[in-house]
Amino acid sequence: MLMDYEHILVALEGLARFHALSYGTKKKDYRSFEERVVAQIRDGRRFVKKQVTSDAITEGYQRNVAHTAMMFFDKFNEKQREEGGLYTEKLERVRRRVENGPELIRELLVPDEPLAVLCHGDFNRNNIMFRYDSDNKPCDVKFIDFQTPFYASPAIDLSFFLFVNASPELWATRWNDMFSVYHSTLLDALSEFLNCSQETLQPEFSQEAFECQFSKYLLYGFLLATSFIVAHAEDPDKLKVYELCNAGIPTLEELSNIMQEALKLVGAEVFDRVLPLTKEMLDRIGP
Numbered sequence: 001m002l003m004d005y006e007h008i009l010v011a012l013e014g015l016a017r018f019h020a021l022s023y024g025t026k027k028k029d030y031r032s033f034e035e036r037v038v039a040q041i042r043d044g045r046r047f048v049k050k051q052v053t054s055d056a057i058t059e060g061y062q063r064n065v066a067h068t069a070m071m072f073f074d075k076f077n078e079k080q081r082e083e084g085g086l087y088t089e090k091l092e093r094v095r096r097r098v099e100n101g102p103e104l105i106r107e108l109l110v111p112d113e114p115l116a117v118l119c120h121g122d123f124n125r126n127n128i129m130f131r132y133d134s135d136n137k138p139c140d141v142k143f144i145d146f147q148t149p150f151y152a153s154p155a156i157d158l159s160f161f162l163f164v165n166a167s168p169e170l171w172a173t174r175w176n177d178m179f180s181v182y183h184s185t186l187l188d189a190l191s192e193f194l195n196c197s198q199e200t201l202q203p204e205f206s207q208e209a210f211e212c213q214f215s216k217y218l219l220y221g222f223l224l225a226t227s228f229i230v231a232h233a234e235d236p237d238k239l240k241v242y243e244l245c246n247a248g249i250p251t252l253e254e255l256s257n258i259m260q261e262a263l264k265l266v267g268a269e270v271f272d273r274v275l276p277l278t279k280e281m282l283d284r285i286g287p
Contacts, residue, residue: 001232003125003165005174007138009181011128011161014141015120016185019154022117023186023205024193037118038111041151065227066101072226073098075271076278087282094285098223108220109152114204115213121148123157124228125165155214158182159221164228168276175280179214183207215286222281226274 003011025033073095080087097104120127120143131140150156162171162178170178187205191198203209 001125001164001229002167005170007125007130008162008166008170008178010130010138011125011141011165012158012178012182013185014128014143015123015157015161016182017189018120018143019117019157020186020189020193023115023190026114027194038151041118041149062102062105064101065223066098066104068227068230069098069223070095072271072274072278076275079275087279090282090285094219094282097219101223105220105223108217109150109156111151112153112213112216115154115209116151117154119150119152119154119156120146121150121156123161153213153217154210155217156220158214159218160224161221163221163225163277163281168273168280171277171280179211180207183210186210212286215284218281218284222277225277229270229274 022033022037025037073091077088077091080091122145123143127143127145129142129144130138131142133139166178187198187201190201190205194201
């Protein structure tokens with residue numbers, strides 16, 4: 001599932017240009033953006049709207065997402081206590097928030113103005129097509145599968161993408177570079193769209209403002225990413241996922257059983273992948 005640094009940077013540039021369109025459109029005509037984009041998305045957000053046919057499944061999925069994260073928290077806590085317990089207090093604070101998965105996810109999807117954007121909602125490598133130059137290097141992207149869009153913080157897209165696709169090594173060594181590429185590309189695109197200087201976009205669209213957004217909302221991406229990594233660590237056929245879905249809408253109990261079976265199959269390589277990401281999340285999460 002991991003992407004190399006070159007592909008990640010090109011994907012982040014594409015994401016920044018996509019997010020910049022929301023900011024530019026809001027600046028030019030906020031009422032039109034609200035009526036033609038936000039109102040439409042608000043009625044279709046998967047985790048926010050209550051629907052009789054899917055509410056139980058949605059809440060069950062969210063609870064399983066939280067349960068998966070708790071498993072990694074427990075493992076991380078054991079390890080960090082052996083190393084001095086530097087994260088004990090912060091980890092406990094995050095655990096308390098995650099205990100009620102559905103409520104937390106709904107909270108993290110509430111738009112935070114003025115930096116709320118139209119989010120892809122499932123920004124991951126399987127929904128990105130790359131174009132390559134004559135040297136076979138990635139140079140541009142197209143996004144597909146806009147089935148679960150949200151109007152929310154840009155960190156919703158950014159955090160999920162990086163937790164799933166960037167290795168712990170890249171988080172530890174190239175985080176500043178990755179974030180700077182996203183932010184600088186966004187400013188370039190927005191200033192061009194609005195035909196203004198980048199100075200006039202400060203401090204509303206400063207890097208500090210986006211870093212604050214990331215620290216406030218990165219827990220969303222971490223929760224979904226850990227569940228995604230676990231679910232894709234083994235051959236889906238072993239879990240009978242497709243067989244379950246082909247038989248119709250699964251029950252909450254069936255979904256729970258599938259997730260429990262996936263957790264039983266988690267190997268050392270998954271813990272080796274997720275535990276360093278847990279540290280990165282705790283290092284960057286806000287108070």
